[in-house]
Amino acid sequence: MNGGSDPTIDAYSHVVPSEYKTALESYTGSSYTISDLHDAIPTLTDVERRLTTMDECGVDVDVLVPASPAVETVADHRGAVELARTMNDGIARIVDEYPDRFAGVATVPMNNPEAMVDELERAVTDLGLCGALIYSNVDRRPADEPHLDGAGRPIDGPEFDPFYEMAAALDVPLWLHPARPKTTPEYVGEPTSKYLVWQMFGWPFELSAAMARMVFGGVFDRHPELDVIAHHAGGMIPLLTGRMDVHYDLFETFSGTDLTDHLSSPYSDQFRRFYVDTATFGSVRALEMAIEFFGVDHVLFGTDAPFDTSEGRRCRNRCRKALDAADLSERDRQRISGGNVRTLIGD
Template identity: 35%
Template sequence: MKLESGVAMRTIGLEEHFVTPELVGYGASSASIIQPEKWREASRRLLDLTGERLAEMDAAGLDTQVLSLNAPGIQAESDAATAVARAAAVNDLLASVVADHPGRFAGFAALPLQDPQAAAKELERAVSQLGLCGALVNAHTQGRYLDDPALRVVWERAEGLDVPLYLHPANGVGTPHVIEGHPELVGPMWSWGTETATHFLRLVFGGVLDDFPRAKVLLGHMGEGLPYMLWRLDSRWDYHHHHGVELALGRPSEYVRRNLYITTSGVCSAPPLLCALLALGADHILFGTDHPFEDMAAATAFLRTAPVSEADRAKIAHLNAERLLGL
């Protein structure tokens, strides 16, 4: 990505989706949310791993995409053994794409969370043997979220490997009553953001981040609204009935500032970026485009022109990703 000074700055995108022909069926729930012609185009581009995608990256000045399987991915599979086999296969494919294009791609593993022990083993294999740089989790897995005690083994492995888990949205188990009759509110425009922010708060209040204080969690879409809410979360927690929940750090915002990293994916707007900078600090913000659902060139243009210091721009563009993902 060229800056006004004419110097190229490495740019790494962390929310960059793909799908394989074998796994297309898992994405059917997303098809109902998106306008048919837009879904057809997105589906075509999800299947294109290195052709048009690399040309588009070059045109946009995006050096590296950290690839992840499109939502809900493997987590839509009801049979645990099938999930285990398919996760391993797609992670092998991802590792081969990364190996074939040095510097252009990295990858987040897909995990078969239907089988917690197998998911922890697959995360270990994906990072230690395949060279992937963490995992991406699409909301619930057959109704189970990442604060489920059975999934502590996955957090233990992620913390031990020092890799992040990226919490990504997908359709919920059911439709909240307040949304009933308003299907236009289901999906990335509204419900996915509130549900994904809630998923992170379940990790806080479910004790996951007390059990694993060095866990690193990524949220896209400028933090799914959480940077805006920190003062109120603390104020109301001080006031609220705790229902037997105690936080080792005392207040919810402490976990957001310690354990949460956010990406700019799908939000090309200066006001929320400036809020996030003030709330979380520049070391906790990374770049993403949300390809193919948003425009890559619009995202890199936003990063290039955002009203932030050059030091912070470099952190967001590549330095934080290099550190967090070991790139």
């Protein structure tokens, strides 16, 4: 990645390489979660259109993060490996064609922990990608019924330790993305979530829950060199830091059980280990809360583009305006705009 002096880098923009879209449609019969959005947003696949929107919005470099759905939600443990390799080869192709404009993030088959390690190593050492995407939970899907919705399992389980160890050894960060399907209802007796609650409010919860599992599950204690970039400004964590302090003390006092005595450092410090992006979609206060909690050095300009009605322009412009309006020095604004991610993933 060679963005020049003080480039603006979108550290969390999504992509669907053309060869991956073809493979995904072939594998699923063109029917998969958010397939309609993939079709409606050509910037996900069309690189030239993406470059146009980047130029219009003043973005010098996009870090290409695989778009949902997770490969394990549409394939069994063997098919997910094939899809992941196709995605990663496609992202590497785009980066190789435009090395000054793009950096790439790999996807991994989270339903196949051993293959996760192998594909991460291949993506970084052979393809030159700068890290990997993980989701807030792992879809548990029967191998013989790959298209049935399954219950997720947490990402702090011991089966994922070799993967986290490999990421730390390769010195590459992980991009953490929420995953909660419409088929997860909020109320008993209803087959699906209504009114987009699963996405609008469920995803920030899912992200926060995954962050909590990584912290309290000891992932950072076991892998102290691991770096994780949480989407959407860290979800609910900055907003609820006061609630955590009061209620953990409350329940520990009256239950007589210390929920955090197994951690090597205070849980609040461990939450601050996360890096987060600026994808608050224009909310200045939410962005300022994230900066206050995680610190300027742990905030990266990231927009969730191109998931809007204008092929990414709305996401990018709103995030830029919020960053410009935040109470920051110009030096800190520059660090968030590009300096922090350059430090994290290298030039």
